[in-house]
Amino acid sequence: MKVGDCYTPGAAILAPGDTLADVMRAFLRHRLDIACVLNDRGHLDGIVSKYALYRALLAGAGLDSPVGSLVRRDVVVLRMEDSLESAKDTLLHSGVGHGVVVDREGQVCGVMGKSDIIRGFLLDTEMRAQQVTVLLDHLQEAVVFIDREQRVQAMNQAAEALFHVDKDVVLGTPVAKWLPELAGVVADAVERSIALPAGRLEIGDTVTLTSVSPIGGSRNAAGAMAVIRDITTLEAIAEELETTKNLQHTLQHAVALSYDGIAVVDPEGRITVANDALAEILDADRESLVGRPWGEAVPDVSLRRVLEGREVEGQVYTLRGRPCLITQEPIERSGKCVGAIIKVIWRRLDEWRDLFRRLEQLEREVNYYRGEWQRSHRSSSAFDAIVGRDTAMEALKREARLAASTTSTVLITGESGTGKELFARAIHQESGRPGAFVAVNCAAVPAELLESEFFGYVEGAFTGARRGGKPGKFELADRGTLFLDEIGDMPLALQSKLLRFLQEQVFERVGDVRPRQVDVRIIAATHQDLEEMVRNGLFREDLYYRIHVVHLKIPPLRDRLGDLPLLCQALIQKLNGKLNRQVKGVSPEAFERLRAYSWPGNVRQLENVLERAMNLGVSDMIDVADLPKEMRGVNSRISRTPEPAGAEGPPRPRGRSREAWEKEWVLGALEEAGGNRTRAAQILGISRSTLYHKLRKYRIEEEVRFRLGAT
Ligand SMILES: Nc1ncnc2c1ncn2[C@@H]1O[C@H](COP(=O)(O)OP(=O)(O)OP(=O)(O)O)[C@@H](O)[C@H]1O
Incomplete structure (x- = not known):
């Protein structure tokens, strides 16, 4: 002033x-x-x-x-x-x-x-008083003035807000009425005329840091001023911080004591934590690893995928000449990758491997005994579904039953429709293996998809690959049976991969380097002459011997016509259920025609003929009129001289080559089916895969397109 x-x-x-x-x-x-x-x-x-x-x-x-x-x-x-x-x-x-x-x-x-x-x-004092009021009201701390008689003389806005009181109501009243905990402290400060430094004081539900200063003479204070800071949240944070510190301490201990190498990296791939086990395998000093870019410390192991947020499971690497298994796990916060944990297993890997082998062996033994137990406790056998009392068939069933109790690879050969898949399923069921029966027709899968179909693929393996990847048939058949139908149609490249699997029981998904191990029993089937294919270099000899451990050769139907009555009976019964009919059997005349036929499509063809007859006929007996044209006529009495193995189709007129006649036979059926292959295969009494095989063999595709297009 x-x-x-x-x-x-x-x-x-x-x-x-x-x-x-x-x-x-x-x-x-x-x-x-x-x-x-x-x-x-x-x-x-x-x-x-x-x-x-x-x-x-x-x-x-x-x-x-x-x-x-x-x-x-x-x-x-x-x-x-x-x-x-x-x-x-x-x-x-x-x-x-x-x-x-x-x-x-x-x-x-x-x-x-x-x-x-x-x-x-006076003006000066008034101005200063105003300044003090403004200052107090702008303070975050609550300030309360109390006189000698313990009455509240003044308080700022922060005090009103903190203790939920109204200044106009509180002023002039005893402080003990509103803030009893504060009253005691203030009385002490006033009484002794000394300043009490900031200390923890709980006022109601609020945890505070309160300091009290006497006002007035040094001997005889006129009152006191309390400055109060709310530390409820701070205290909670401090507690949390303490817990976090303890946790961090425990984690650091756990990481340090880990038997495996462990590293934590930030989103840029810089090492933030490394333990001694990691330093040991890298021949480095642990302290010097922290802060270094991972790519510089371990250039062989890329973190690209894990830092994109994808888990990378146990991949095999060699670090400083020692084999190790590395797993990478992303660390995510609010859906964002904020780093990764890398685990390097390298100590006593061999012991682990032996342990797993032993485990597998035990699992196989358990499977065997489970199968045995199921067999001994089952009144019916899976082989009961295979109709036939022919001596060759009986011997085959015995052999197949024996094979079921082992894990050996089985090769089943026979013409189309003889029941190869039926045998394979029976062997699987009888084996008691807990996994699934998975069938793949090697002839029906496009060559370029075969590998991923068999071995599966990982995410990003190729354009159009499914997110998260896809398991292949090998993984789906784990602990079960994989039936490789038409194995003769498997490309040579895939044959080598199959061979490797049969030798080591491991494989990799397409686009992956991590080996996967499964326990799969293989049953292969073909109507082709594999030995001849081996001679012509179309089938790997080593694979042939690998799958040839047990060989079941199913005879064609024409060679076991003694089974025809039983088969007709069983198939009619099956079809009655399917078609909701009450057909009792086949008339003697019709049966004679069936016996006279050469059955190139074997049991499947017989089933188709009976189904067609049951669909057409109205009586409860299948008669000659219900049979296909080529079986009906008296002149259609057919020579039962068997065609060489693999030859199918109706009896061929003299003078026509087998190829030309078979091609015409397939083309005729395709035309009749209007190009529909499933129907054409039914007309011919052969499986779809055999039909595809013949289409490729005679290059019929283009011809059909031409013929159908022309009509
Ligand atoms: N002995 C049999 N008893 C009963 N049904 C049989 C018998 N043999 C085959 N079948 C039936 O014939 C049809 C064809 O059998 P399956 O599919 O097993 O033959 P396949 O030899 O595997 O044929 P392809 O080689 O064409 O695939 C099936 O419906 C099957 O149930």
């Missing part, structure tokens, strides 16, 4: 030649205690006080006497920019009641008396 802020502006001005009457008039006009006498240049010459005037009048001076003798020249002059404090000191020391206030040029601006000084100090 400055003199300029609180002086009384304006002054009673006199000239040196004025009289006492002029002085009196000036005092009356301005109601001031002093009048200023200015010289010719307007500067202060001196002052005349009311008391000097009274004294002169009492001494008998006349009103027209000049003012000159009353002028006092040791005037107290105050400047506008002087502080209020220094103005007060000047007036006190000089012992006068008023000072003349001048500006920088020495021009008189007004006067300043004691009352002006008091007003100035």
Whole structure:
């Protein structure tokens, strides 16, 4: 506060030649205690006080006497920019009641008396009080003033908010009513007149850090001020921090003690944690690994996939000449990859491998005994579904039953429709293997898809690959049986992969390097002459011997016509269920026709002929009229001379080559079926895969397109 802020502006001005009457008039006009006498240049010459005037009048001076003798020249002059404090000191020391206030040029601006000084100090105090209130209200800490009698004198907005009280209600009331916990502390500070440093104090539900300072004299405090900070959240955070610290400590211990190498990397692939086991395999110092980019420390192992958020399971690597198994796991937060954990297993890998081998062996033994148990507790056998009392068939079933109790690979050969798949299923069921029976027709899968169909693929293996990858037939048949139908149609490249699997029981998905191990029993089938294919270099000899461990050769139907009555009976019964009919059997005449036929499509063809007859016929016996045209006529009595193995189709007229006749036979059926291959295969009594085989063999595709297009 400055003199300029609180002086009384304006002054009673006199000239040196004025009289006492002029002085009196000036005092009356301005109601001031002093009048200023200015010289010719307007500067202060001196002052005349009311008391000097009274004294002169009492001494008998006349009103027209000049003012000159009353002028006092040791005037107290105050400047506008002087502080209020220094103005007060000047007036006190000089012992006068008023000072003349001048500006920088020495021009008189007004006067300043004691009352002006008091007003100035009052203004100053008021302003400071306002500042303190604003300051307190802007503090985050709650502040409460309490007097000696423990009554609340003041509090800021933060205190109102923290303790949910209204200042207007609380002020003047005992603090113990609102904040009992605080009352005790304040009483202590006031009583002893000492400041209590910040300490933890629970006030209601709030955990606070409270300091108390006494106000007033050092012996006899008039009250106290409490500054309170809410630390409820802070304390919770601190507790959490403590728990996290403990957890981190435990984790660090666990990582350090881990038998396997462990590293944690940040999203940029920089190592943030590494343990001694990792340092050991990398021949590095653990401390020097932390902070290094992973790619620099272990260039052979890429983290690209894991840092994209994908898990990379046990891949085999060789680090510093030692084999190891590496697993990479992404660390995700809010759906974002924020780093990865890398685990390197390298100690005692061989022991693990042996352990797994032993486990597999035990599993195989369990499977065997499970199968045995099932067999001994089952009244019917899976082989009961295979109809036939022919000696060759009986011998085959015995052999197949024996094979079922082993895990040997089985090769089943025979013409199309002889029941190769039926045998394969029976062997699987009888074996008691807990996994599934998975059948793949090697002839029906496009060559370019064969590998992924067999071995599966990993995500991103090729364009169009499914997210998350796809398991192949080998994985689907794990602990079960994989039936490889038409194995003769398997491309040579895939044959080598199959051979490797048969030798090691491991394979990799397409696009993957991680070897996978499964326990799969293989049963292969073909209507082709594999030995001849081996001779022609179309089938791998080593694979042939691998799958040839047990060989079941199913004879064609024409060679076991003794089974025809039983087969007709069993198939009619099966078809009655399917077609909802009550057919009892085949008339003797019709049966004669069936016996006379050569059955190139074997049991499947017989089933088709019976189904067609049951669909056409109305009586409960299948008659000659219900049979296909080529079986009906008396002239259709057919020579039962068997065609060489693999030859199918109706009896061929003399003079026609087998190929030309068979091709015409297939084309005729395709035309009759309007190009529908499933129907054509049914008409021919051969399986779809055999039909595909013949289509490829005779390059019929183009011809059919031409013929169908032409009609
Ligand atoms: N001995 C049999 N007893 C009963 N049904 C049989 C017999 N042999 C084959 N079948 C039936 O004939 C049809 C064809 O059998 P399957 O599919 O097993 O033959 P396949 O030799 O595998 O044929 P392809 O080589 O054409 O695939 C099936 O419906 C099957 O149930």
